[in-house]
Amino acid sequence: MLLLNASGCLDALTAPDVARQLDAFVTKTVTPEPRGGNQPPRIAETDFGMLNAIGLANPGRERFLSRNLPELTAILELPIWVSVGGFSAVEYAETCAALPDDAVAAIELNLSCPNVDAAPESAAEIVAACRAATQLPLFAKLSPAAWDVTEVARAVEAAGADGLSLVNTIRGAVLDADLRPRLANVTGGYSGTALKPIALAVIFACKRATDLPIVGMGGVQSGRDVLEFVACGATHVALGTTLFSDPDAPRRVRSELRTALDEAGFERVEDAFCAAHEPVAAMDNHA
């Protein structure tokens, strides 16, 4: 199991010591053109998590390739996963084609940002275009808000994805005391604690629907959370919102995971892989 950061939740150039605690670093989503993102305020705390409407602010593909990626490679000595976004299948594929195989370990296709208008093509069309453009492993990052996420998961698997990243944020809104939206964008992506049960359900369902390895994320805060994600079918786990309040989370979570494994009676985290599926498999056998 690899412990990663969730895209957009850690700036490794300003906090390299946090990134070095991970097994691989995932970049913020890169789009072909630079983006300033949405108007502030773009972040709001809620009772059970956080809303963000960053709007994919990023330096754009050219600057990412000429400045950010070489700097990340030089300071991290970690596998780097690049999160790719765009507004058409061609845009996604062009960025994938431009990523150097020797500096990039994997590509995560952000097919699910709630803060920007989605590409008109389907997730499967985007994955197919990217598959034709690169040999690098492709992880499709899906929205938990899809009507039937397992259908999307099967479609991206058929289109050539090597893995799934589950889940992105889910759209939400929060009001201030005067009943006005606290985000200038009105809505934002809801992340943190409240997302965990939703993420577990999506991972569980997609594990049953496909053979793809899954990077699980959504409200992971503790070692016990990591164990639950693995039990539902995650091969790897990513830390997101928790990194904003606790930069030491990777180290802490690893140490808590050791305790959680002991308490659950497992020697290695891999031994708990899909443990939550056992009662369902038993029911299937009886049917």
Ligand SMILES: Cc1cc2nc3c(=O)[nH]c(=O)nc-3n(C[C@H](O)[C@H](O)[C@H](O)COP(=O)(O)O)c2cc1C
């Ligand atoms: C401030 C912020 C920025 C984010 N930016 C991105 C992004 O650029 N690309 C992406 O795929 N996901 C982005 N996400 C979503 C996270 O990668 C992750 O899927 C989500 O927050 C759920 O995990 P968490 O509850 O542990 O934060 C962002 C999340 C937050 C909170």
